Amino acid sequence: MIVVLTATEAAYGAVRALLPDLSLHETPAGTLFEVSGSVALGLTGTGNHAAAALTERAIAEFSPAAVFFVGEAGPLRSWLEPGDVVVATKIYAYEGGREDASGFQARPRAWEAPHRLEQLARHVARSFTGARVEFQPIAAGEVLLAPGAALEGRLHAVYNDAVAVDMESAGLAGAGHLHDATPTLTVRGIGTAAPAAAFALAVIAALPSSGARTGxxxxxxxxxxxxxxxxxxxxxxxxxxxxxxxxxxxxxxxxxxxxxxxxxxxxxxxxxxxxxxxxxxxxxxxxxxxxxxxxxx
Structure with missing residues (x-):
């Protein structure tokens, strides 16, 4: 089983449109997933805290071979264009830090993408024609970032290799870190989730079809x-x-x-x-x- 999580209805709909024969699956706590073959699709809502909670719940429910987070991201680089896909090679939780009279000193947490999953995604990207796919770091926080905001300057200064920003990837990565056997991967579309959904499902289709694993x-x-x-x-x-x-x-x-x-x-x-x-x-x-x-x- 593979779990795909999304934060918004738009992203959920982009993934859902690509999955045939969906059936409803309810967890004991009432969380709803839609299942298509070997893929379970869930909606977390926005924010890292919600993403972490639902990732943990999805892992407990399905014991998946991997968890993907699919959605949109805001660009931090001018060369990113609407429709591009960014696969996160590293996730920064950028809000960690210390504030004193001298200003803000960053104390971020960071998670690298799982090696095997990243390697497979790179392999799929070489023949993927649906969008340009970039493998770059992403910064994640609880702030909805508008173009020209002061925070954008701090992200450029402190997390200079991050090319995009979102509000859920740190929650996903943090929850996945607690489960050694469950790799997680963030796949984000710039301006739209549709190409990210198509690429994520192409990667999922290339995964080995071994089953659940615990014990x-x-x-x-x-x-x-x-x-x-x-x-x-x-x-x-x-x-x-x-x-x-x-x-x-x-x-x-x-x-x-x-x-x-x-x-x-x-x-x-x-x-x-x-x-x-x-x-x-x-x-x-x-x-x-x-x-x-x-x-x-």
Missing amino acids: HVIKNIVSGDVNGVVVQAGVVQGNVIVHREHDDFAAAVTAAARSGVVDEVTFARVMLALHDPRPGPVLRELLADHPDLLGLL
Whole structure:
């Protein structure tokens, strides 16, 4: 399971529009998620505190393999343009500090992006045509920053490598830090969440389809099931060999996406559908205009 969190209804809608066959999932405390195959989508509301609380709740509920935060960010660099995507390589919680007669001395917290997840995102970005994707630090605080505000100058002076600012990423990173086995990644669109949603789902589609993991460690699993091995009670470690009957089909769809025959949104949906136990009906609907690809099923 992968969790995708958003702070606003606009970002939620951008992700939701890309997910087929949604079903409602309610936690014991009443928090609602919508689930599509291996993806659970949730809304945190704005602010780092809300993001931290809902990230913690999502991890406890789903034991996900990763948590993504998708939404918009404000640019701190003039070369960022509306529609660009920023993947956070580092998150600064910029409001930490000390204030005295001499002024403000920053005492930030910072979290690096998980190496494996960042590496996978960079790999996906090399063939992603939906937007320009930048891998840069992001600053996060509780202040809604307007252009020209005095705080913008402090961010430039103290957090000089941060290229964008948001209000939730520090909460996500802080909560994820408490769970060693749950990597978190922030994916933000400049001015709009739609390209960030498409890129995040492309990364999710490229993730291995191993299942939930807590508890026992299970090694050297061999499976002939297209969906990999789903172990509700353990971590899968060691050499995992999965023989997929749809490998040729997935390779063909990937090639079609890279050549522009299949658009990025359809590609992401197809890759997600391959994680479902019975992907056939969804795939036939998504690729109705591509009988050559459907012939490989």
